[in-house]
Amino acid sequence: MAAIAAEQAHSHDHHGPLHHQFEDLDQQNEAYLVGMWAFLVQEVMFFGALFLTYTLMRWQYPMDWYFAHNELDWKLAGFNTFNLLLSSFFAAMGVRSAQLKDRKGVLLWLGGVLLCCLVFLGIKYVEYALKWEHHLVPGPSFFYQGEANPGVAQMFFGLYFAMTGLHGIHVAVGLIVFGILWLMWYFRKTIVTEDYMPTEMCGLYWHFVDLVWIFLYPLFYLIPHP
Amino acid sequence: MSHSNDHAANHHVDSVGTYIATFGALTILMIATIAAAQVNFGHSIVNNIIAMTIAILKATLVIAIFMAVRRSSGLVKLYAIGGFVWFLLFFIMFCDYATRSWEPVKGWYGEESKVVPDYPHVTDHPGERPEKHDSGH
Numbered sequence: 001m002a003a004i005a006a007e008q009a010h011s012h013d014h015h016g017p018l019h020h021q022f023e024d025l026d027q028q029n030e031a032y033l034v035g036m037w038a039f040l041v042q043e044v045m046f047f048g049a050l051f052l053t054y055t056l057m058r059w060q061y062p063m064d065w066y067f068a069h070n071e072l073d074w075k076l077a078g079f080n081t082f083n084l085l086l087s088s089f090f091a092a093m094g095v096r097s098a099q100l101k102d103r104k105g106v107l108l109w110l111g112g113v114l115l116c117c118l119v120f121l122g123i124k125y126v127e128y129a130l131k132w133e134h135h136l137v138p139g140p141s142f143f144y145q146g147e148a149n150p151g152v153a154q155m156f157f158g159l160y161f162a163m164t165g166l167h168g169i170h171v172a173v174g175l176i177v178f179g180i181l182w183l184m185w186y187f188r189k190t191i192v193t194e195d196y197m198p199t200e201m202c203g204l205y206w207h208f209v210d211l212v213w214i215f216l217y218p219l220f221y222l223i224p225h226p
Numbered sequence: 227m228s229h230s231n232d233h234a235a236n237h238h239v240d241s242v243g244t245y246i247a248t249f250g251a252l253t254i255l256m257i258a259t260i261a262a263a264q265v266n267f268g269h270s271i272v273n274n275i276i277a278m279t280i281a282i283l284k285a286t287l288v289i290a291i292f293m294a295v296r297r298s299s300g301l302v303k304l305y306a307i308g309g310f311v312w313f314l315l316f317f318i319m320f321c322d323y324a325t326r327s328w329e330p331v332k333g334w335y336g337e338e339s340k341v342v343p344d345y346p347h348v349t350d351h352p353g354e355r356p357e358k359h360d361s362g363h
């Protein structure tokens with residue numbers, strides 16, 4: 001016990017962000033990265049099941065999916081795509097500032113990410129509210145008058161809400177994660193200011209959220225006429 | 227330990243220009259997706275292939291540069307590649323769905339075996355308008 005305590009004291013004295021169970025910072029950073037990627041890979045599986053369902057349904061009912069997708073606003077979602085790409089750029093710049101220990105830079109870029117998060121969720125709210133008003137939310141009040149088969153259209157909107165909703169939850173989580181990270185930088189918490197890896201981990205999460213939307217956008221909003 | 231103070235490989239800081247160029251490329255590819263979706267290339271398969279190729283290009287840029295996988299260790303690359311290759315392997319499942327119609331076995335209701343039940347099964351729900359029953363398909 002004394003040895004562990006001594007080692008802990010030792011590592012706190014001399015190594016800053018290095019935790020006592022690691023040989024050096026390289027090993028610690030590698031453990032962080034591999035752990036984060038293991039999480040992201042299971043996120044791919046999580047979304048993967050929905051993408052598989054999507055592909056199967058669209059293959060089975062290509063014409064109905066084309067007609068049902070006309071109810072979605074590709075311009076609004078296109079702006080959101082640009083918004084998310086911009087936020088990914090901000091996140092990458094934020095991590096860069098963290099590497100350079102530039103606190104003001106981090107606060108600025110991460111503030112940009114937070115702003116993009118809010119804009120994304122705001123636009124999503126407008127989109128969902130319109131679907132609600134048009135009775136396009138699956139359930140007892142679902143009422144569709146377009147050219148697609150109404151049953152298939154309901155399945156389309158079921159999957160639309162499941163996939164964009166799951167993605168939206170990830171954006172909301174990103175808002176919380178980046179909000180806490182921003183506050184930690186603001187209050188000069190050494191856990192983030194002395195080691196750029198926590199900021200890098202949050203950045204990786206955010207880029208993953210961007211990746212999912214890169215595929216969701218053409219799959220839901222830009223379906224070609226079969 | 228000879229490498230204890232040498233973190234150059236992990237601490238490489240990319241230039242601002244690299245990130246701006248990546249963001250620019252992503253924006254151009256996004257515009258390309260939208261533009262390609264407005265054009266009819268004769269068959270929707272061509273549109274789908276173009277849209278998915280652009281999406282994969284964008285994803286590769288994000289993973290390689292924004293997520294810095296190109297500078298990561300082999301183990302991290304293995305995770306990153308493994309995750310997304312596994313995702314593609316998912317679609318091997320379609321060998322089953324695509325070839326089901328070749329099976330001589332009839333479905334449970336005596337009709338041809340189908341992946342998803344046909345329209346009469348799925349239209350039976352409260353939100354549907356009766357007059358749309360026979361239109362279209």
